[in-house]
Amino acid sequence: MAEQRPARVWVMRSLYIGLSFFIIFLHLLPLATSPSRWFAPDFLMAFTFAWAMRRPEYVPAVSVGFIILLADFLFQRPPGLLAGLIVVGAETLRARSVANRDMPYLVEWMSVAGVMITIIFAERLFLAIFFIPAPSLSLVLIQLVMTIALYPLVVMISHFLFNVRRPAPGEVDALGHRL
Amino acid sequence: MAKDRAQSEDFTAPLKRLLLGVVFLCLFAIFMVWRIDSPRVERFRLAVIDRVVPNFDWAMVPVTGTINLVRDFQSYQRIYRQNQELRRELQQMKSWKEAALQLEQENARLLDLNSVRLDPRLTHVTGVVVADSGSPFRQSVLLNVGRRDGVLDGWATMDGLGLVGRISGVGERASRVILLTDTTSRIPAVIQPSGQNTIVVGDNTRSPPVDFLENPDLVRPGDRVVSSGDGGVFPAGLLIGQVAKDPGGRLRVRLSADYERLEFLRVLRNYGAERIEDTGRLIRPEALPSNPETPAPEQTSEASDG
Numbered sequence: 001m002a003e004q005r006p007a008r009v010w011v012m013r014s015l016y017i018g019l020s021f022f023i024i025f026l027h028l029l030p031l032a033t034s035p036s037r038w039f040a041p042d043f044l045m046a047f048t049f050a051w052a053m054r055r056p057e058y059v060p061a062v063s064v065g066f067i068i069l070l071a072d073f074l075f076q077r078p079p080g081l082l083a084g085l086i087v088v089g090a091e092t093l094r095a096r097s098v099a100n101r102d103m104p105y106l107v108e109w110m111s112v113a114g115v116m117i118t119i120i121f122a123e124r125l126f127l128a129i130f131f132i133p134a135p136s137l138s139l140v141l142i143q144l145v146m147t148i149a150l151y152p153l154v155v156m157i158s159h160f161l162f163n164v165r166r167p168a169p170g171e172v173d174a175l176g177h178r179l
Numbered sequence: 180m181a182k183d184r185a186q187s188e189d190f191t192a193p194l195k196r197l198l199l200g201v202v203f204l205c206l207f208a209i210f211m212v213w214r215i216d217s218p219r220v221e222r223f224r225l226a227v228i229d230r231v232v233p234n235f236d237w238a239m240v241p242v243t244g245t246i247n248l249v250r251d252f253q254s255y256q257r258i259y260r261q262n263q264e265l266r267r268e269l270q271q272m273k274s275w276k277e278a279a280l281q282l283e284q285e286n287a288r289l290l291d292l293n294s295v296r297l298d299p300r301l302t303h304v305t306g307v308v309v310a311d312s313g314s315p316f317r318q319s320v321l322l323n324v325g326r327r328d329g330v331l332d333g334w335a336t337m338d339g340l341g342l343v344g345r346i347s348g349v350g351e352r353a354s355r356v357i358l359l360t361d362t363t364s365r366i367p368a369v370i371q372p373s374g375q376n377t378i379v380v381g382d383n384t385r386s387p388p389v390d391f392l393e394n395p396d397l398v399r400p401g402d403r404v405v406s407s408g409d410g411g412v413f414p415a416g417l418l419i420g421q422v423a424k425d426p427g428g429r430l431r432v433r434l435s436a437d438y439e440r441l442e443f444l445r446v447l448r449n450y451g452a453e454r455i456e457d458t459g460r461l462i463r464p465e466a467l468p469s470n471p472e473t474p475a476p477e478q479t480s481e482a483s484d485g
Binding site for chain 2: 070083126130
């Protein structure tokens, strides 16, 4: 039985931040300077949700809020809006994470997809309420569909590369609490 | 077990919930502040970008370069297909280039025909070559100008550059031009700068020889051959070509006119040289300076000038 040492939790938390910085970095690369007809999937959201679903202790709300807020600032989005929504979404998934351990993978995928769709439409709702011009719906939907479609890939990367897996039954943390 | 977990979460759960609430409120507050006081938050956003993005800078350039390199490499896969396409396009371009060259030459020739001013006394009518002789032994072409246009037998025809031949046979709306290369063509010419008179004799070759040269030693290859106007048939001073020496040592004329492409020919109207009819008279001043007053105004004008 692999024991969760506190150091590992902190390593994984900083790994989340580092991975997020890497994704932001990739987005900032000046590769496509002309307007394109599609957006890359939102890997930041996908990784956040995948980790929140599987190992909630790796993605505390503070770091999620910080990272997405930073992305909001860097990507010229309304600051704080998407960050707040994703924090709420991550918390929703975190609450389900215990139940998720016994569920088939498809259910996890569906619940994550549901949260993503809710977030996107809630964002558009907020934008409409505050009279902020929203990006075109088709592009946003394309991005949403791609993000949802690539969620299994994100899970696989997390699983095999970063060793972020569902806790095995009976796994305990450093203080002996059950996960 | 469930009780155990509940106990363990007893004191952390409210703290976490509080933290979550604080985070969410902070984010929402940022959003509201941005909505209310956009310029200030935008300035803050710029400051954040200013702090964060240059930190990526050291990695951005090489990564961008590498990705572009990979993209370029992927384009090699398409290179064969591209090559085929380019070949096909090149083939089309070649035919277009040929057409463009021909048009350019034709245009140059037409421009030339429009602007050449040989002698203001000479006017010309330009005709299109409609047919050639059709026989390898006769060198002549048919023009689409004839008696209708006032063309007379014996007039000279030129293309843009040089003499081509003379009119021999005029129909109502067509006329035949005997080219300088025809075996029946004899044109009096003068070779410049030596000034030797000669006759250009057509012999059914591309470069007709010159004949009846008084002193061939004065003639060198490259000298200009122009029509002399002897006999009053041709106007003088029309360029025929340049002297060249063939391998047998015979002097020939390399014709200036482009005989490969005779399309538009100019027929020079020439009503012959003026005849001098009367005999010479005694040459004397029309009016003798009889009165002495005529120089007077010159003097005054000079004085006023002075």
